[in-house]
Each structure stands twice: as structure tokens, then as C-alpha cells.
Amino acid sequence: MKAKKGAVSTRRKKGLVLSLLNMRYHEEDVYLVLEIKNKSGIDFKIDYLDVYCVNGNNRRKASYQRLKQEVLYKYQMPNIIVDKHSERFVYVCQNLYLEIMKDL
Known part of the structure; x- marks a missing residue:
């Protein structure tokens, strides 16, 4: 299976660009x-x-x-982004659907 090129979602503000490149579900977690x-x-x-x-x-x-x-876990989360550079990292969150069902 080929991965799509480009971001799923992007936000820009004052020279900073935050992009969601990929979103994967594994059991109860979202990466x-x-x-x-x-x-x-x-x-x-x-x-x-x-x-x-x-x-x-x-x-x-x-x-x-x-x-x-x-956020359950942060993988390679940078502290500083140097000018004219980019950094990739991963956030792990609990699946929202499971949280809603737990409350019912």
C-alpha cells in the first residue's frame, strides 16, 4: 500500500507551519x-x-x-525548532471513539 504524499491538514501562523502528515489507529491508540x-x-x-x-x-x-x-506519549518531540529547519515527531493519543463509549 502506498502512502499519500503531502499533509492531511496544515496550519500556518507567523512563519510557523504545523502539518499533520499521517494518522494511524492501532488497538486503542491513535498515532x-x-x-x-x-x-x-x-x-x-x-x-x-x-x-x-x-x-x-x-x-x-x-x-x-x-x-x-x-496525549499518552510523545516521541522525538523537539524543544527548539531552529530557523529554516523542520522537525518531525509522533504524538500518541487515546482513540476518541473509545473514550465516548466509556462514558456511556
Whole structure:
């Protein structure tokens, strides 16, 4: 099976580019492969990075839901992104569907 080229989702802000490159499910966990590119002109120190699961349409507030995901493990998470460089790392989160079913 060939992997798709390019990012699943990308966000840009002030010279920083955060991309979700891949998302894999394994048993109860979700593995998120992320990449941060720094094009800001200065070194960037990462304080924290939160993961949210969003359901619905943010234009229609009645159906919009933003749930913070607990990060179980961080693999090769960088502390500093040097200017004109990029770093890839993996976040492991619990599967959202299993969390919802547990509450019922």
C-alpha cells in the first residue's frame, strides 16, 4: 500500500507551519505524525502543543464541539525548532471513539 504524499491538514501562523502528515489507529491508540517547519527568521522554543478533536461546523455553533485529547506519549518531540529547519515527531493519543463509549 502506498502512502499519500503531502499533509492531511496544515496550519500556518507567523512563519510557523504545523502539518499533520499521517494518522494511524492501532488497538486503542491513535498515532499522529506531525511536522513543524520554522520560516519565521528566529529560533522557536516549543512550550506546549495541545491536540483537539473537532466535530461539526464552527459557523453553526449549535453543532460545533472541540474536545481536548490527552496525549499518552510523545516521541522525538523537539524543544527548539531552529530557523529554516523542520522537525518531525509522533504524538500518541487515546482513540476518541473509545473514550465516548466509556462514558456511556
